[in-house]
């Protein structure tokens with residue numbers, strides 16, 4: 001199976017394009033677990049399949065490293081856009097990509113060699129609260145508290161296609177992200193599990209961000225998480241409409257348009273290509 005390894009701010013996936021190679025007969029959840037394994041596989045946060053779409057210019061599906069399928073992936077969308085443009089799957093710089101969560105618009109930014117170092121994705125609008133994010137706890141509304149060893153941890157429920165719990169903290173702390181994030185990810189109040197974000201507001205234009213991702217654990221970056229966090233903080237009046245998000249793997253620029261659409265701009269990088277022996 002031909003593959004391309006790509007990353008965006010260190011959030012790395014194995015990309016397989018059905019235009020280039022046949023998918024192996026194993027189920028794709030199992031393939032995701034195998035290729036993600038850093039010792040016995042290639043090593044990644046998951047698997048992304050690039051495929052034709054009936055409703056958009058390109059289609060994508062994403063599996064986390066534990067084999068669970070997600071609805072969307074912000075960093076993955078930017079890499080899919082770069083791949084699609086550079087491999088001639090599309091012939092314009094603005095095109096649509098179908099995910100399980102719907103269709104988004106990608107705009108590639110080219111350098112003078114016709115390569116794509118940077119991509120903007122229009123992620124659509126965020127929606128908030130326990131009516132849009134799978135949640136079976138007792139609180140209702142946008143903000144809910146989950147019980148971690150008798151201590152309530154408050155966060156905002158946000159959907160940008162996939163589910164997010166955005167917790168506002170004074171300062172991001174990597175040990176706490178691992179300790180509390182892992183508990184939130186698999187908390188019984190979240191029947192479909194959860195992406196847990198921890199965000200600290202530095203100013204109306206800058207936030208610090210860490211994530212414990214559903215199905216992948218701590219990653220260097222989460223594009224959908226960054227969009228969800230800025231949308232949640234803006235709703236509380238804590239940030240403005242243009243925010244630089246400082247993630248473990250680098251910075252993302254998020255813009256909230258007047259119509260509520262979230263524009264995410266950041267890098268997309270090809271690491272290597274090769275053959276994976278199934």
Ligand SMILES: N[C@@H](CCC[C@H](N)C(=O)O)C(=O)O
Pocket residue numbers: 011062064069070071072073074075076162163195213214215216219221222223224225
């Ligand atoms: N890293 C991604 C999100 C990947 C999916 C997520 N773990 C989920 O299960 O919803 C991003 O950049 O958005």
